[in-house]
Amino acid sequence: MPKLLRSLSLLVALSVSVFWANGTAPAAVEMSAGIRHVSDTGSLADCSAKAKAALTAYLRGETESAQGSGEWIAMAQNPRAGAATAAATVRCYGLPQGYVVTFTCAVQLPENPYGADALCLDIAHKFYGGPLTELAAMPAPTPIPTGCSTANLVGTWAADDKAGLTLTADLNGNLTDSDGVSGNWIIKGSAVVLTYYGEHTLALTSDGKHMRGGGYSFTRRC
Amino acid sequence: MTGTFVCRVAPLTVGLTLVLNMAPAASHAALDMVVGARQVVKNEPVSACNSKARDALNSVLTDAAEVGAGDTGEWKANSAPDASGHSSAAAAIHCYPLDDVSGYLVTFTCAAQVPPNADSASVLCTKLTQAFAGGKAQAQTAPPRVARQT
Numbered sequence A: 001m002p003k004l005l006r007s008l009s010l011l012v013a014l015s016v017s018v019f020w021a022n023g024t025a026p027a028a029v030e031m032s033a034g035i036r037h038v039s040d041t042g043s044l045a046d047c048s049a050k051a052k053a054a055l056t057a058y059l060r061g062e063t064e065s066a067q068g069s070g071e072w073i074a075m076a077q078n079p080r081a082g083a084a085t086a087a088a089t090v091r092c093y094g095l096p097q098g099y100v101v102t103f104t105c106a107v108q109l110p111e112n113p114y115g116a117d118a119l120c121l122d123i124a125h126k127f128y129g130g131p132l133t134e135l136a137a138m139p140a141p142t143p144i145p146t147g148c149s150t151a152n153l154v155g156t157w158a159a160d161d162k163a164g165l166t167l168t169a170d171l172n173g174n175l176t177d178s179d180g181v182s183g184n185w186i187i188k189g190s191a192v193v194l195t196y197y198g199e200h201t202l203a204l205t206s207d208g209k210h211m212r213g214g215g216y217s218f219t220r221r222c
Numbered sequence B: 001m002t003g004t005f006v007c008r009v010a011p012l013t014v015g016l017t018l019v020l021n022m023a024p025a026a027s028h029a030a031l032d033m034v035v036g037a038r039q040v041v042k043n044e045p046v047s048a049c050n051s052k053a054r055d056a057l058n059s060v061l062t063d064a065a066e067v068g069a070g071d072t073g074e075w076k077a078n079s080a081p082d083a084s085g086h087s088s089a090a091a092a093i094h095c096y097p098l099d100d101v102s103g104y105l106v107t108f109t110c111a112a113q114v115p116p117n118a119d120s121a122s123v124l125c126t127k128l129t130q131a132f133a134g135g136k137a138q139a140q141t142a143p144p145r146v147a148r149q150t
Helices: A002-021 A044-058 A116-128 B002-022 B046-060 B121-132
Strands: A028-039 A060-064 A071-078 A083-094 A099-109 A155-159 A166-169 A174-177 A182-188 A191-195 A199-204 A210-213 A216-220 B030-041 B062-066 B074-078 B089-098 B103-114
Touching: A028 A116, A028 B074, A028 B089, A028 B103, A044 A060, A044 A071, A044 A083, A044 A099, A044 A116, A071 B030, A083 A116, A083 B103, A099 A116, A099 B030, A099 B089, A099 B103, A199 A216, B030 B121, B046 B062, B046 B074, B046 B089, B046 B103, B046 B121, B089 B121, B103 B121
Parallel strands: A083 B030
Antiparallel strands: A028 A099, A060 A071, A071 A083, A083 A099, A155 A166, A155 A216, A166 A174, A174 A182, A182 A191, A191 A199, A199 A210, A210 A216, B030 B103, B062 B074, B074 B089, B089 B103
């Protein structure tokens, strides 16, 4: 019987922890390929100039993969995702008469506010002419929570029993103390697990202002 | 009494510790895209490019398909979908006939979301280029298993 209880405890712990550990929505890479344009006139340099201009209209940081290659890439940062979620390449190749250019785009969904096809179509139309569809703006960054929320630990916490010791917790589950030592935090209900010089389980008070337990006691500045 | 309590709590603590240590650190998934290789192959028909493009894509990714209608020479494939049906990598190979050299132009373009994809876009494109050239195909590195909220 005790063995069964121990096994059940382990299973419960594993299940609860898996539930806590990951709240990330599944994401996917969407690629758009297939737009190719052949021009009977113009040089590789002409294609390059247009490629750069077309990319600049929708993305940032346009870069030629090797100088004079005519192969360009650019990205778009997503402030809310905190990372790039859209990118495109425009690749020019000089022909005996004119050039051929291909457009390939990729976005990360669901974070990116528009699809890869829409991006590529706009870049291609910007390059050789055609109707342009306004792309949705990148979302603004998530505002950092303030106050004594009971849903997170974001903010600065002062140790009640050790003068000068503070912990600063961020939105991503990281924390740093006043000496620069880093750790992590997780909250589920009113239970807090701090990974900071080992793991400590604390209880958050109903006003979100205090957490105590595991040999620690902190008060949030809010 | 104390012994019983310890016996019951210890596995719980061990479980929590194990899983929390296994849990992925919070990190931002970022889109990674790369301009892969460009090659001019002489004295070979573009149909050979199409065939090699399809095979290379299928050896590294899955479900290679020619984009559009007819012989476009533009091929695309995605990584195997995860349990929720999402792919974290994709690549395109473009074949274009070059009459002046009786051959073709081929380009490789890759994108990946890292994490969870184990291979960067650059590594993916390198594998595709090698597979296209007839090297031993290296399938995409399997992504690490990630705990998923249900």
